Amino acid sequence: MEGRAKQVVIVGGGISGMTLAVALRRQGVAAHVVEKARPEDQLGTGINLQNNALRALKQVGLLDDCLAAGFPWNSVVTRDHKGHVLDERTLPWTLEPGIPGALGIMRTTFAKILADHAEREGVDISYGTTVDKVDQHADGVDVQLSSGESLRADVLVAADGVYSPLRNLVFGTEHRPFYAGQGVWRYTVPRPETLDGFTMFRGPTGGAVGCLPLAPDTAYFFLLESSVSPIRFEEAELASALAERLAPFEAPELRDAVAKIDEGRHISFRRFDILLMPQPWHRGRVVLLGDAAHSVTPQLTSGGGMAIEGAAVLAEELGRHEAVAALSAYGKRRAERVRTIYDNSLRICELEKDPTSDGSESVKLFVESFKLLDGPY
Ligand SMILES: Cc1cc2nc3c(=O)[nH]c(=O)nc-3n(C[C@H](O)[C@H](O)[C@H](O)COP(=O)(O)OP(=O)(O)OC[C@H]3O[C@@H](n4cnc5c(N)ncnc54)[C@H](O)[C@@H]3O)c2cc1C
CATH class of the missing domain: 3.30.9.30 (D-Amino Acid Oxidase; Chain A, domain 2)
Known part of the structure; x- marks a missing residue:
């Protein structure tokens, strides 16, 4: 289609940015990732990827390596402080063959899988680099990097996390993350x-x-x-x-x-620190992805999953529509699902802080949220 994005610059090479870059390359779109950190700066904690995140990773061809490197699991066990089992249940997902209920994986391992796939697919990656200046025109965006290099893009993606400097530059600072x-x-x-x-x-x-x-x-x-x-x-x-x-x-x-x-x-x-940016998530040809658009408290371990789903959906829409229409379609497709997960995560967080809560509302919200996550993204 005339006007479809052929060159995408992605600022932030975390979970959402790298997933998007891989998905775009597989569609034949040129992708350039600009990442502030260097590969050796990665920190060594873990992440839990729920079934919806694994389905989205499968969609972009990243699942098999993740399954091989992580720890798939399907059950939740509750024990008392002495270790005695109080309750054991399996995850409520409607499982596709070959996809577990969830996967625990080291963040460093996951980041390396994403970076290796991106390099293999021919994504350009500038590590240790940030964006100095953005100029939007009717038919593209000029991006000036801290390295002195200039890039021209059809679409510029802010995938630079909850404190997103690119979001601040383009959308202003009216909406800020809060504790x-x-x-x-x-x-x-x-x-x-x-x-x-x-x-x-x-x-x-x-x-x-x-x-x-x-x-x-x-x-x-x-x-x-x-x-x-x-x-x-x-x-x-x-x-x-x-x-x-x-x-x-x-x-x-x-x-x-x-x-x-x-x-x-x-x-x-x-x-x-969390934030849900109001729609629309794009200004002209600059669009928010992952935590830059929506950062949730981790009670449902779903922030990364939302970021991965978002990358898969954005790539899909960029493959279907002219560039700016694709950004609009992506935001509309994500809005309701992301808001529910954001609201439910925050409410569970608030209930955890409330000594009068008997836990029943939290259980209801967990069940409701998992049902939603089990559905299409
Ligand atoms: C304590 C905690 C536990 C969590 N546990 C889970 C979990 O178990 N499961 C789950 O699904 N989610 C979890 N999350 C949420 C998950 O980590 C995030 O939703 C996910 O990392 C978002 O991915 P992202 O790519 O949008 O942002 P990020 O992972 O934050 O990546 C942003 C990238 O942008 C780069 N960057 C920043 N500034 C610039 C700049 N100026 N220029 C260029 N690059 C820049 C950063 O270096 C980074 O690489 C948790 C979050 C927290 C805080």
Whole structure:
């Protein structure tokens, strides 16, 4: 079709940017990724990809390598603080053959799979580079890079995360990420053999520690922490602060993990800053993708999945319509699904902070959300 995008510049080589780049190359569209970090800057925590994310990865030809490198799982086990099993259930997905309910994977491993596919498909990647200036014209966008190079694009994609400098440059700063009142501890450990699905350990007086397998030999424990204003920890105090928080948990897997806490394994604390940009998600030929458009609290472990789905949908629409019409079609297709997942994630986060909540509304929201995610994107 006359006017379809042939050259796309993507700012941000994270989950959404790289997935989009691979999908576009497979459609014969030239893709150039501009990424601020260098490959060696990647951090070592994990991510859980729900079934919808895996379906979208399959659509763009990335699933097999992810399945081979991660840890597929289908069951959720709830245990008490001593490790006794309280409940066990399988994920509610309508499974396509060959696609598990979910997949835990190291972020570094996932990033390498995406980058390797992008390079193999002929995506141009400028690492250690940012955008200095954007000039939109009726028939294209001029992008001036920090390296001094200039690129001409039919479409420019802001896939540069929740704090998106490109969004600020083009859309202004009226809508900014805000603190959702929670953060999460993450601690990467050798996978305890007894934990082969998603496991929640309930604390003796409230709270919970989750465990997600990431590879046959790796898992991470995570622990949510609420606070009215954002809290920060110095690198040197992370290990002792986490050990203190894990102390009430007597399950052997957690005691073992606490005993190894000084071995220098990756520990991080990250606060949740979230944002849902109002529609439309494009200004002329510049469009928002992934966390730059919608960053959710991680209760439904769906931010990355939404980003991957978004990349698959944007590539599809760019293959169907003239460039600007495609951006509009992409935003309209994503709006309602993304809003529901954003609202439900935030509501569950709020209920977790409410001592009077009996958990029933959260369960209802989980069920409702998984039903939605199980459907088409
Ligand atoms: C604690 C936590 C746990 C989470 N757990 C899960 C989970 O289990 N499952 C799930 O699906 N989601 C999860 N998420 C959400 C998920 O991580 C995000 O939704 C996902 O990373 C969004 O991908 P993205 O590509 O849009 O943004 P990002 O992954 O943030 O990538 C943005 C990229 O842009 C680059 N960049 C930034 N600024 C510039 C610039 N100026 N120029 C060029 N490049 C730039 C960055 O270096 C980065 O590579 C979690 C989020 C948090 C905070």
